[in-house]
Amino acid sequence: MSDEMMQTVTFWIYSGIVIIAFVGLLEIIWSERQKQSLRATQRRGxxxxxxxxxxxxxxxxxxxxxxxxxxxxxxxxxxxxxxxxxxxxxxxxxxxx
Structure with missing residues (x-):
């Protein structure tokens, strides 16, 4: 494998990791907001x-x-x-x- 091809593969691997991490972060933020909105509408006791x-x-x-x-x-x-x-x-x- 050439050096240029190895750099391209490495770039796409790192890009995929960053995209997956970003989507995971968005999912965590979204779920926390959902929990907070439910807590605001649900009274306990x-x-x-x-x-x-x-x-x-x-x-x-x-x-x-x-x-x-x-x-x-x-x-x-x-x-x-x-x-x-x-x-x-x-x-x-x-x-x-």
Whole structure:
């Protein structure tokens, strides 16, 4: 193979690598923009309001899946943000402390 032909082959190989890298970079940018636009439109959690959401714990042992007597529980998580925040304040604290 001549020296000139070797340079042409090398040029096309490097050109292909650069084009593939550029297309990959564009794909990454496009997918990140898609994720950001989805995050902006999708709200997580529960909308504020009255009442609450009930969470249940089944009471199963995580090691072997057998029921554990007396360990089932239910929690009510309030939908009102102010009521929810009050759940994190210790009961013996005053509002002004």
């Amino acid at each position: 529960t909308a504020p309001g009255r009442g609450g959401t009930v969470l249940y714990h089944s009471g199963f042992d995580q090691a072997d899946g057998t029921p554990v007597p007396g360990s089932s529980r239910a929690w009510t998580v309030p939908k009102d943000p102010q009521q929810y925040a009050k759940g994190f304040v210790p009961g013996n604290r005053n509002r002004n402390d």
